[in-house]
Amino acid sequence: MSKAPSLREKLSILADAAKYDASCASSGGTRRDSRDGKGIGSSTGNGICHSYTPDGRCVSLLKILLTNFCVYDCAYCINRKSSNVRRARFTEQEVVDLTLAFYRRNYIEGLFLSSGIIQSADYTMERLVRVARLLREGHQFRGYIHLKTIPEASPALIEEAGRLADRLSINLELPTEDGLRRFAPEKDGATIESAMGRMSGAITAAAAEPRGPRFAPAGQSTQVIVGADGSDDATILGRSAGLYGTHRLKRVYYSAFSPIPESSQALPSRAPPLAREHRLYQADWLMRYYGFGSGEILAGAADGMLDLAIDPKLAWALRHRERFPVDVNHAEREMLLRIPGLGVRSVDRLIAARRHRSLRLADLARLAGSERRLRPFVVTADHRPTALLDRADLRSIVAPPRQLALFA
Amino acid sequence: MRRVVLAVPDEFAPFRQAARGLLAEAVPPHAIAWSEGEPDLFAGASAAPTSGGVGDRVGPAPDGPCAPPVAVPARFLPLAEEVIRHRAPERFALLYEALWRITQGERALLQVASDPLVHRLERMRRAVSHDAHRMTAFLRFREAGPNRFVAWYEPAHRVLRQVAPFFTGRFAAMHWAILTPDASLAWDGSAACFGPGVSRDAAPCEDALETWWQDYYRATFNPARANETALRRHIPRRFWRNLPEAETVPELLSQAGRRTAAMTSEKLRPVIKN
Numbered sequence: 021m022s023k024a025p026s027l028r029e030k031l032s033i034l035a036d037a038a039k040y041d042a043s044c045a046s047s048g049g050t051r052r053d054s055r056d057g058k059g060i061g062s063s064t065g066n067g068i069c070h071s072y073t074p075d076g077r078c079v080s081l082l083k084i085l086l087t088n089f090c091v092y093d094c095a096y097c098i099n100r101k102s103s104n105v106r107r108a109r110f111t112e113q114e115v116v117d118l119t120l121a122f123y124r125r126n127y128i129e130g131l132f133l134s135s136g137i138i139q140s141a142d143y144t145m146e147r148l149v150r151v152a153r154l155l156r157e158g159h160q161f162r163g164y165i166h167l168k169t170i171p172e173a174s175p176a177l178i179e180e181a182g183r184l185a186d187r188l189s190i191n192l193e194l195p196t197e198d199g200l201r202r203f204a205p206e207k208d209g210a211t212i213e214s215a216m217g218r219m220s221g222a223i224t225a226a227a228a229e230p231r232g233p234r235f236a237p238a239g240q241s242t243q244v245i246v247g248a249d250g251s252d253d254a255t256i257l258g259r260s261a262g263l264y265g266t267h268r269l270k271r272v273y274y275s276a277f278s279p280i281p282e283s284s285q286a287l288p289s290r291a292p293p294l295a296r297e298h299r300l301y302q303a304d305w306l307m308r309y310y311g312f313g314s315g316e317i318l319a320g321a322a323d324g325m326l327d328l329a330i331d332p333k334l335a336w337a338l339r340h341r342e343r344f345p346v347d348v349n350h351a352e353r354e355m356l357l358r359i360p361g362l363g364v365r366s367v368d369r370l371i372a373a374r375r376h377r378s379l380r381l382a383d384l385a386r387l388a389g390s391e392r393r394l395r396p397f398v399v400t401a402d403h404r405p406t407a408l409l410d411r412a413d414l415r416s417i418v419a420p421p422r423q424l425a426l427f428a
Numbered sequence: 429m430r431r432v433v434l435a436v437p438d439e440f441a442p443f444r445q446a447a448r449g450l451l452a453e454a455v456p457p458h459a460i461a462w463s464e465g466e467p468d469l470f471a472g473a474s475a476a477p478t479s480g481g482v483g484d485r486v487g488p489a490p491d492g493p494c495a496p497p498v499a500v501p502a503r504f505l506p507l508a509e510e511v512i513r514h515r516a517p518e519r520f521a522l523l524y525e526a527l528w529r530i531t532q533g534e535r536a537l538l539q540v541a542s543d544p545l546v547h548r549l550e551r552m553r554r555a556v557s558h559d560a561h562r563m564t565a566f567l568r569f570r571e572a573g574p575n576r577f578v579a580w581y582e583p584a585h586r587v588l589r590q591v592a593p594f595f596t597g598r599f600a601a602m603h604w605a606i607l608t609p610d611a612s613l614a615w616d617g618s619a620a621c622f623g624p625g626v627s628r629d630a631a632p633c634e635d636a637l638e639t640w641w642q643d644y645y646r647a648t649f650n651p652a653r654a655n656e657t658a659l660r661r662h663i664p665r666r667f668w669r670n671l672p673e674a675e676t677v678p679e680l681l682s683q684a685g686r687r688t689a690a691m692t693s694e695k696l697r698p699v700i701k702n
């Protein structure tokens with residue numbers, strides 16, 4: 021047995037143990053500050069990334085586990101019972117002190133606290149809630165708090181967690197029941213779903229009653245590991261669409277399965293390409309902001325997988341050339357949103373602008389940042405693509421050649 | 429040619445006053461040379477921060493306060509207030525040109541985002557707003573005594589007034605100062621006091637907690653995902669020297685390959701079959 025880790029060592033161990041959780045968002049909390057001079061902190065409603073890790077991921081919250089001891093044995097997790105990783109446990113007060121010390125120096129927006137399961141679900145959940153209570157009530161902390169929820173914990177504890185935290189989350193991790201059975205045998209899909217359902221009900225009820233007690237005003241999120249089991253992208257997106265619909269999740273995070281030290285024999289030894297994770301996020305975005313149905317994004321694609329080389333909106337357009345070109349001076353917003361290279365903001369500004377001017381290609385270039393990609397798909401006052409849409413090599417004309425360099 | 433010198437280069441009120449006078453006389457944009465004067469910005473200045481920065485303290489303007497107000501669309505004000513903080517010297521001329529066109533009959537000009545002038549102003553506004561956001565993100569306080577903190581920061585544009593409400597709202601119970609090359613802001617728990625710019629050595633050069641923050645930064649990085657391009661896109665080089673965690677980046681990146689290889693080759697694992 022190695023000697024007990026110092027507080028500073030615990031920080032390293034328990035941050036390392038928490039880093040496989042992709043969520044770091046600090047957005048969506050109620051607007052508040054500490055101008056009354058009593059406490060510390062604020063939330064602007066928009067998240068802030070205070071730094072970025074060397075893989076370009078946002079560092080917004082102090083993301084740690086209370087402990088990486090765990091009685092479960094989930095195959096994909098570095099903290100599972102059978103792993104040889106070094107273990108540590110923070111006291112609740114230590115987490116509070118670290119959070120405040122980092123917060124005062126403007127390193128973070130707040131705390132994202134999760135934990136391995138020790139003793140029982142309720143015992144663990146109670147500890148997490150206690151940290152949030154110490155921060156909120158003891159120190160009048162008004163920064164962001166995201167608590168991981170343990171599905172088996174008692175409803176009373178989850179209710180208190182919701183009252184104290186901005187966001188709650190339960191990670192699904194595996195997109196199918198079968199994956200869950202194989203890799204997280206102690207977890208139960210039905211329990212997770214019903215806990216999500218209860219939280220969703222409480223979030224909606226609290227939002228409808230602005231003067232009543234609050235409940236996770238920034239909503240709930242979840243994470244799905246990509247590439248650990250055999251699920252294809254169509255399955256994953258279908259699952260996400262279900263979660264957005266049924267439980268009104270704020271976000272589904274996709275985390276490319278990452279090789280971990282001490283990993284289980286049951287898992288693949290290689291990571292799926294990070295490009296896959298990126299394409300899933302883009303497809304997710306299309307469902308949430310561009311009016312795409314989950315089935316639509318991959319309709320007509322051969323193998324249920326997103327194209328890694330081009331973004332899903334462009335891939336959709338190339339498969340649906342009969343819907344183009346679109347006349348930007350007359351088309352409905354819904355169709356404008358389908359034009360590759362035109363984002364939501366550009367579309368809204370385009371609609372405002374065309375009330376006053378008839379738009380030309382140069383106008384479009386200013387609205388969208390570039391018109392090279394748009395050209396084959398649009399009609400403007402001075403431009404009509406000539407049979408470009410029929411060309412077999414259209415893909416190579418519009419696909420940016422260097423796009424994959426980001427994932428090299 | 430009319431010469432207009434604005435002594436307060438980052439506030440909207442003096443510009444507005446000057447512009448009103450010029451519009452009242454119908455001076456066309458091409459007949460005006462705008463420039464920044466000596467910044468006597470901080471002569472006894474101590475004001476509560478407002479995000480608008482449209483205080484009563486107004487610099488000298490060519491035409492006195494009697495120039496009639498000019499009716500402009502509501503969205504001009506927030507646009508101009510941000511564009512004014514941009515460092516590009518042509519900002520005054522561009523804003524005046526927009527005002528001129530609006531008052532000459534193009535009332536809806538600002539809704540035409542595709543217009544070259546509107547596009548350019550919007551890009552400047554976005555640069556300022558992005559810069560202000562980055563200041564709220566990348567500024568780091570160092571402890572200078574019990575409950576006393578000081579930060580050194582180098583913004584690309586003059587955004588200190590813009591971000592002041594963020595810091596006074598968030599750290600209201602702390603005493604702190606933010607120092608930048610062209611201005612500074614001190615907060616004593618109840619009032620904000622703007623002062624002149626200072627040099628870097630006025631700020632403390634260390635804080636004991638920074639090594640803890642570096643530990644956290646190291647631990648939260650997954651070497652299997654190393655991606656330097658993405659990091660540089662999010663944090664351009666010029667920010668690195670003021671971020672304590674940036675020091676660890678070269679080491680983290682150079683070890684990433686080795687650490688990942690060690691994780692994947694510990695033992696040869698069969699790929700799962702479905």
Ligand code: SF4
Nearest residue numbers: 090092094097100136
């Ligand atoms: S419950 Fe499973 S996923 Fe959570 S810490 Fe324990 S082993 Fe890891």
